Amino acid sequence: VSLETALAGALEGGPVLTDPALTASYETDWTGAFSGRARCVVSPATADAVGRVLRVCASYGVGVVVQGGNTGLVGGSVPGGGEVVLSTRKLCGLGPVDPVARQVTAGAGVPLAQVQRAARGAGLSYGIDFAARDSATIGGTVATNAGGVRVLAHGTTRAQVLGVEAVLADGSVLRRLGGLAKDATGYDLAALLTGSEGTLAVLTAVRLRLLPPDPPLQTALVGLAGLAEGLVVLSRVPDLHAAEVMDRAGVSLVCAVAGLAEPLPAVHPAYLLIEAPDLAALADLAGPGELDAVVAADGADRARLWAYRERHSEAIATRGVPVKLDVALPLAALPAFAAELPGVLAAGTRRVVFGHLGDGNLHVNLLGAAPSDADAVLRLVAACGGSIGAEHGVGRAKVSWLHLSRSPAEIAAMRAVKAALDPGGLLNPGVLLPT
Ligand SMILES: Cc1cc2nc3c(=O)[nH]c(=O)nc-3n(C[C@H](O)[C@H](O)[C@H](O)COP(=O)(O)OP(=O)(O)OC[C@H]3O[C@@H](n4cnc5c(N)ncnc54)[C@H](O)[C@@H]3O)c2cc1C
Numbered sequence: 001v002s003l004e005t006a007l008a009g010a011l012e013g014g015p016v017l018t019d020p021a022l023t024a025s026y027e028t029d030w031t032g033a034f035s036g037r038a039r040c041v042v043s044p045a046t047a048d049a050v051g052r053v054l055r056v057c058a059s060y061g062v063g064v065v066v067q068g069g070n071t072g073l074v075g076g077s078v079p080g081g082g083e084v085v086l087s088t089r090k091l092c093g094l095g096p097v098d099p100v101a102r103q104v105t106a107g108a109g110v111p112l113a114q115v116q117r118a119a120r121g122a123g124l125s126y127g128i129d130f131a132a133r134d135s136a137t138i139g140g141t142v143a144t145n146a147g148g149v150r151v152l153a154h155g156t157t158r159a160q161v162l163g164v165e166a167v168l169a170d171g172s173v174l175r176r177l178g179g180l181a182k183d184a185t186g187y188d189l190a191a192l193l194t195g196s197e198g199t200l201a202v203l204t205a206v207r208l209r210l211l212p213p214d215p216p217l218q219t220a221l222v223g224l225a226g227l228a229e230g231l232v233v234l235s236r237v238p239d240l241h242a243a244e245v246m247d248r249a250g251v252s253l254v255c256a257v258a259g260l261a262e263p264l265p266a267v268h269p270a271y272l273l274i275e276a277p278d279l280a281a282l283a284d285l286a287g288p289g290e291l292d293a294v295v296a297a298d299g300a301d302r303a304r305l306w307a308y309r310e311r312h313s314e315a316i317a318t319r320g321v322p323v324k325l326d327v328a329l330p331l332a333a334l335p336a337f338a339a340e341l342p343g344v345l346a347a348g349t350r351r352v353v354f355g356h357l358g359d360g361n362l363h364v365n366l367l368g369a370a371p372s373d374a375d376a377v378l379r380l381v382a383a384c385g386g387s388i389g390a391e392h393g394v395g396r397a398k399v400s401w402l403h404l405s406r407s408p409a410e411i412a413a414m415r416a417v418k419a420a421l422d423p424g425g426l427l428n429p430g431v432l433l434p435t
Helices: 003-010 020-027 047-060 112-121 138-143 189-193 227-236 248-258 280-286 299-310 312-317 331-344 373-383 399-405 408-421
Strands: 038-042 064-067 083-087 103-107 161-167 173-176 202-209 218-224 242-247 270-276 292-295 323-328 350-356 361-367
Touching: 003 038, 003 047, 020 038, 020 083, 047 064, 047 083, 047 161, 047 173, 047 202, 103 112, 103 138, 112 138, 138 202, 161 189, 173 189, 218 227, 218 299, 227 242, 227 270, 227 280, 227 331, 242 248, 242 299, 248 270, 248 299, 248 312, 248 350, 270 299, 280 292, 312 350, 312 361, 323 373, 331 350, 331 361, 331 373, 361 373, 373 399, 399 408
Parallel strands: 038 083, 064 083
Antiparallel strands: 103 202, 161 173, 161 202, 218 270, 218 292, 242 270, 242 350, 323 361, 350 361
16 A cells, blocks of 8 residues: 555544645745655644554655644754655644643643643743744744743743653654653653654653743843943843843844834944843943933833844845854853854845844844855854754754764764664654764
């Protein structure tokens, strides 16, 4: 029988999409920069069905690409060519919030925003938030160890994961959703799968930690001469919950595309959006005339200030398909990196740089990039002691630069883990580890 027929059997008659009109949206990522043909697209609704699908694919020797919301920015969620796309959109069950343990179990395909709403409904909050919240799935956020705008206060997704249900390449199901606060019985498999980018297992559900709601926060947008001044703000304002940086090019573009007014009376080389329970220290800095800043007066004003940051990705996308390089740097190295960046880019490449300053995480977006630009930027990052992938992962986009951030011994250990859990190289071939 054909692979497609065998898959239909594994799905107990569920659809196996092969019509290009139906598979097209699974074959190109959010940026439009990555695309590849799928052999077919399947959407199993249970962990057991995922197991049957993987066993069929293994017996036919066909690779499987796992896809959640397809908002990942490094090409990891779309086929390289000829794989089966396993969409998690039907793994969409959301359990009840346990208000005592402060936990919830979410299917891998549940959108991030739905978990946030459920937490709010129980008087709690979820520690992860970013602009793609309506489309990005919980499985995708765990597979990429997503970060976002609350990492300063609550850590990355890794810090929210208490357990997972996942299916290995041989179809066996790992189920550990008990949410025990303490469990010292060997390897932490949930932690291993967090950030594995679909190369070790298909996550089907996740037990998540919830938090008390944040205290009331004040929000301010500050004009900066450069990143060094931003670091001064970071060091002086206590208990920051967010510290988002944007360069002038990005703020200009957002104003033009979204029809927003300039955020501050004067034009600045950079801007910092900060939130903390008390911004009195900022007033002390601004008092001597050192800083130009505006503090949000109410909720609507807060949303207005956040729009300058949150509308960056869509504004950039209106100007073409950018090369997106998400990188992390030691805080002390940020000013030197920013100073050297223009010099390593080809003449004519336009750049928009924004990101999570408190985490040393910059999103370097290049428009009209030359072929040499990505290599030059990632080598500069490595020379500054940084990481070539901060929160979107390695995907297909950065596979050939993994060695800049990981030693030969580390890559060998990662390969040994991959070979042990997925000996046939079935899951996400070509993603994360060079083939
Ligand atoms: C406007 C915008 C803003 C963003 N801001 C941020 C940000 O601030 N911080 C941040 O971290 N990211 C950000 N991202 C990137 C992206 O949203 C995250 O990486 C997100 O976690 C991806 O989730 P997804 O469901 O779309 O995953 P996909 O894009 O579908 O997949 C991403 C990777 O995870 C794997 N995967 C997905 N689901 C599973 C699963 N169930 N089991 C195993 N592997 C799986 C895929 O194979 C792929 O390798 C942003 C994206 C956009 C478009």
